[in-house]
Amino acid sequence: xxxVDSIPPTPDGPPPVTxxxxxxxxxxxxxxxxxxxxxxxxxxxxxxxxRSFTPNxxxxxxxxxxxxxxxxxxxxxVHSQGYGLDHRPxxxxxxxxxxxxxxxxxxxxxxxAEDIRRYDAAGVCGVRFSxxxxxxxxxxxxxxxxxxxxxxxxxxxxxxxxxxxGLVEMRDFIRSIRAPVVIDHMARPDISEGPDGPVMTTLRxxxxxxxxxxxxxxxxxxxxxxxxxxxxxxxxxxLLNHAPERVLWGSDWPHVNLHGxxxxxxxxxxxxxxxxxxxxxxxxxxxxxxxxFRFGALVPA
Numbered sequence: 001x002x003x004v005d006s007i008p009p010t011p012d013g014p015p016p017v018t019x020x021x022x023x024x025x026x027x028x029x030x031x032x033x034x035x036x037x038x039x040x041x042x043x044x045x046x047x048x049x050x051r052s053f054t055p056n057x058x059x060x061x062x063x064x065x066x067x068x069x070x071x072x073x074x075x076x077x078v079h080s081q082g083y084g085l086d087h088r089p090x091x092x093x094x095x096x097x098x099x100x101x102x103x104x105x106x107x108x109x110x111x112x113a114e115d116i117r118r119y120d121a122a123g124v125c126g127v128r129f130s131x132x133x134x135x136x137x138x139x140x141x142x143x144x145x146x147x148x149x150x151x152x153x154x155x156x157x158x159x160x161x162x163x164x165x166g167l168v169e170m171r172d173f174i175r176s177i178r179a180p181v182v183i184d185h186m187a188r189p190d191i192s193e194g195p196d197g198p199v200m201t202t203l204r205x206x207x208x209x210x211x212x213x214x215x216x217x218x219x220x221x222x223x224x225x226x227x228x229x230x231x232x233x234x235x236x237x238x239l240l241n242h243a244p245e246r247v248l249w250g251s252d253w254p255h256v257n258l259h260g261x262x263x264x265x266x267x268x269x270x271x272x273x274x275x276x277x278x279x280x281x282x283x284x285x286x287x288x289x290x291x292x293f294r295f296g297a298l299v300p301a
Contacts, residue, residue, distance in 0.1 A: 009047060014262050015056040016254035021266035023070060025273040028282050032074035032289035035184065035217050035250020038063055038089055039082060045089045052081045058254035060093040066253060070269055076293055078104040078128060078159070082256065085111070087119065094123040102293040104128050104159055107147050120154050125293055126182075127151050128159040131166050141173060152179045157292065163188035168202050180211050180292065182248065185218030186239060191231055192224075195238040207243040213292060214239055216284070217250040219271050220263035227267035228274075237275045244280050248289055 039047075040057040047054065060077075067075060075097075079090045090103050103124040107116070127147060131138050148158055157180040162170055167187040174181060183206070189199040206212045216236045219229040240247055249272050251265055273281060289295065 009054045011056040012054045013056075013257065013259050016058065017262050017264050020066070020069065020264045023266050023269035023273065025270065026071040027269065027273070027285045029073065029286075030290070031072045031285035032076065032248075032293070032295070033067060033070075033072045033251050033253075034076045034248040034289045034293070035078055035215050036063060036075055036253045037078055037080045037082075037256065038093055039080065039254070039256075040089070045083070045086070045092075047082060048084045048086060050084055053257055055080070055082045055256045056254060060089075060096055063093075063253065064097075066251075066265060070251075070265060074100055074102075074289065074295060076102045076104060076250070076289070079106050080256070081106065081130065087115075090124070091119070091122050097123075099123075099296060102126075102295060107151070109143050109146055111147075113150070116150060116154075120156075125155070126157040126159055128161060128184075130161040131170065132161055132163060148177060148179060155294070157182055159184055161185070164190055164199055167199055167206075171202055171206065174206060174212065175209060180213065181206075182213040182215060182292070184215050185221060185252070186214060186216060186235060188218060188222065189235065191222050191235055195234050200235060200238065203239070204242050207239075207246055210246075213246040213248060213288075214243070215248045215250050216240060216272060217248075217252050219268060220255065220258065221252075226261065227264065227271070229267075229271045232271070233275060236272070240276050240280060240284070244276075244283050245288065247284055248292060249284050 038058055038060050039055040040059040042057050077090055077093055079087055094101050094103050104126040105119050105124045107127050129139060129144055158177055159182050161184045187199055187203050216239060219232045222232045223229040224231055251268055255262055
């Protein structure tokens with residue numbers, strides 16, 4: 001059994017902004033935050049001692065309050081390496097949400113078929129692989145292929161977390177995946193390269209394949225400044241205009257592994273809302289996530 005901390009650990013970074021401002025432009029009805037995380041409550045779901053980082057407590061109830069405040073009716077909760085393979089917080093949130101949430105799991109070759117079926121029945125619809133050094137580095141691609149082969153018959157998507165030149169290196173592998181793919185956080189490019197740099201050019205080429213999507217999230221991570229994140233706008237706008245039918249947006253709340261000032265989530269909503277037309281934003285917030293994450297009818301809370 002995985003050991004857990006007996007007392008609350010010291011977080012690696014600051015907590016999210018407690019009282020974000022309301023966005024100047026409220027998202028349309030049915031809007032979805034397509035990338036967020038939860039941690040805790042630690043009294044019920046302690047952190048394992050083999051975690052890759054130590055987050056602040058940020059349970060589902062706090063996420064729900066945030067979404068009600070910002071104007072989001074749906075969300076996709078991505079299981080975090082902060083919890084290792086313990087998916088209990090995610091499964092509990094999916095049950096609590098009653099159709100409001102979908103989930104993305106972290107799987108290993110040793111994950112049982114029974115667990116995968118249980119996750120699928122609970123509302124998990126994707127598996128995520130991270131190629132980030134601070135989250136364990138590049139996994140064995142043969143093992144990744146084996147896991148994808150196990151969830152592909154379920155209709156799950158594959159989320160790829162990669163940064164910069166790593167996307168160029170992974171291009172052929174990503175193209176070989178037969179399941180739908182989403183690239184997290186605009187592939188985390190160095191924005192000084194601009195929208196026509198090698199990373200963004202590769203990303204647009206991948207989007208042209210037709211079954212590869214991208215999350216226009218992570219402006220606070222890419223920016224070399226702060227809100228309103230105007231230095232990220234050329235890259236995000238180019239992607240939004242290039243493939244408006246295959247873009248998604250997520251807050252990335254509660255912004256773990258950020259060690260500077262925490263972003264105001266109202267600013268993040270205003271950043272993305274300021275880039276598109278009404279039709280583009282409806283696709284980004286409502287229609288695209290409903291299709292990609294296979295949401296059913298929204299159940300009133």
